[in-house]
Amino acid sequence: MAKKDSMSIMNEYKNAPQKEKIESKRILKVAIIGTGWIADAHANKYKDMSDVEIVALADLVPGKAERFAKKWDIPNARCYLSHKELLDAETDLDAVSICTYNRTHAECTIYALKKGVNVLCEKPMSVTLEEAVEMRRAEKESGKILSIGFQPRMDPNMKKIKEIVESGVLGDIYYIQTGGGRRRGIPTPFGTTFIEDKTAGIGAMGDIGCYSLDMVLNAIGYPKPLTVSGYKSDFFGKDPKTYPWHPEYAELFGVEDFAAGFIRLEGGIILDFRIAWAMNLDTPGDTIIMGKKGSLRIPSTECWNGSVGGPMKVYSEMAGSQVCTEIPIIQSPDIFHEKLRSFLDAIITGGKAPVPSEQIIINQAIIDGIIKSAELGKEIEINIPEV
Ligand SMILES: NC(=O)c1ccc[n+]([C@@H]2O[C@H](COP(=O)([O-])OP(=O)(O)OC[C@H]3O[C@@H](n4cnc5c(N)ncnc54)[C@H](O)[C@@H]3O)[C@@H](O)[C@H]2O)c1
Numbered sequence: 001m002a003k004k005d006s007m008s009i010m011n012e013y014k015n016a017p018q019k020e021k022i023e024s025k026r027i028l029k030v031a032i033i034g035t036g037w038i039a040d041a042h043a044n045k046y047k048d049m050s051d052v053e054i055v056a057l058a059d060l061v062p063g064k065a066e067r068f069a070k071k072w073d074i075p076n077a078r079c080y081l082s083h084k085e086l087l088d089a090e091t092d093l094d095a096v097s098i099c100t101y102n103r104t105h106a107e108c109t110i111y112a113l114k115k116g117v118n119v120l121c122e123k124p125m126s127v128t129l130e131e132a133v134e135m136r137r138a139e140k141e142s143g144k145i146l147s148i149g150f151q152p153r154m155d156p157n158m159k160k161i162k163e164i165v166e167s168g169v170l171g172d173i174y175y176i177q178t179g180g181g182r183r184r185g186i187p188t189p190f191g192t193t194f195i196e197d198k199t200a201g202i203g204a205m206g207d208i209g210c211y212s213l214d215m216v217l218n219a220i221g222y223p224k225p226l227t228v229s230g231y232k233s234d235f236f237g238k239d240p241k242t243y244p245w246h247p248e249y250a251e252l253f254g255v256e257d258f259a260a261g262f263i264r265l266e267g268g269i270i271l272d273f274r275i276a277w278a279m280n281l282d283t284p285g286d287t288i289i290m291g292k293k294g295s296l297r298i299p300s301t302e303c304w305n306g307s308v309g310g311p312m313k314v315y316s317e318m319a320g321s322q323v324c325t326e327i328p329i330i331q332s333p334d335i336f337h338e339k340l341r342s343f344l345d346a347i348i349t350g351g352k353a354p355v356p357s358e359q360i361i362i363n364q365a366i367i368d369g370i371i372k373s374a375e376l377g378k379e380i381e382i383n384i385p386e387v
Helices: 006-014 037-047 064-071 083-089 102-114 129-142 156-167 204-219 335-349 357-376
Strands: 028-033 052-058 078-080 095-098 118-122 146-149 173-181 225-233 258-265 269-276 287-291 294-298 312-318 321-327
Touching: 028 037, 028 083, 028 335, 037 052, 037 095, 037 335, 052 064, 052 083, 064 078, 078 083, 083 102, 095 102, 095 335, 102 118, 102 129, 118 335, 129 146, 129 357, 146 335, 146 357, 156 204, 156 287, 156 294, 156 312, 173 204, 204 258, 204 269, 204 287, 204 357, 225 357, 258 357, 269 357
Parallel strands: 028 052, 028 095, 052 078, 095 118, 118 146, 173 269
Antiparallel strands: 173 287, 225 258, 258 269, 287 294, 294 312, 312 321
16 A cells, blocks of 8 residues: 655645534524624624525614615615614514624613524623623523624634643642733724723723633633622723823723722632733733642733633643643634624524523623622622522
8 A cells, every 4th residue: 555645644634524514504684783893793704604694784873784784785784773673673583693882782682582583792791790690581581592702712722721621630720810901902993982881881801801701711610709809990091191192082981991800719719810901011911720730821912802822831740740731822713703603503403502691691790790899899799690
């Protein structure tokens, strides 16, 4: 038998069967509510899917949905002025992407679920824990799917963190430090919806902190949080020098640009969290997961956006020697596509939400707890109502 060269052996791996592609036999009718910045990414990916038709759009700003339809070349999409108008009129939807600002995630999601429509809601799940509980309740009562838009979940490097924890190589976990930050990175490229209380409700935590929390909590199985001591500040957001081109934004700034929390989780695990939209520092630190048998270091990125910043390291002991194992970075697929596709595939197959609300409610409870504790100036208990 002829000997194979190394290239042809490698190519066999490349040609190994990929994840089976699920496509619906019928066209899935999808709507997008909120046609701002992130809606572009949803439209872009949906348009690439042969079994999806974007049939309706809604935005509160008159003419915005129509301009969006033109930009994405979806002339047949019907346009509405609110989520209610759209969901009252469109009685044949399979799914809706909620791409509104944080403050309206809950009302749009609950209204859609009550109309029997599956929902992909952008992150963060909501602003308050109470809203998240109502969203989860509406999902359960509807029998439909609610998935939350955490695309880093689709990143194989993130999945690797969970695999490492579940492999047992770290042993019992007792301390986690996570978070991230940007030296200067308050997001105002398209206006002020990220920084005003009436639209965003929460700042750095809702934008990027929720990714850090999901990264570690998903890895350890989302244990319940018990208590939190939180802190938040807005020194950069309230400073007109932060926006030399729009100094009036400082007046409008109504959320946190930095937050920290010390959280006790069920199982005796401590979670030490800090997140910054702006700071006089390069990074608030890597993510570390410390276990009795080993610890994992996950390098941060300069501008935290929920991706692993470089090869991870596992520190442990082997035959009496202290060793360090490097975990190489894995090339990621298009994680935004995967986020939408996994949601649609769950609808087609009757499967579970890829990023389930029953987990993300815990993420939201921690953010809510940090805010409430920071406002009270003391540690508080976190109680998540049963749904
Ligand atoms: N997954 C990601 O990578 C990612 C990235 C950016 C933003 N986001 C999230 O997406 C959400 C939207 O962010 P954005 O930057 O697109 O905001 P944006 O302000 O650009 O767009 C939001 C749009 O929603 C509309 N809207 C609000 N309530 C509505 C309602 N009830 N009915 C119809 N339209 C309504 C607003 O008029 C606005 O045009 C935020 O929650 C944000 O956290 C996620």
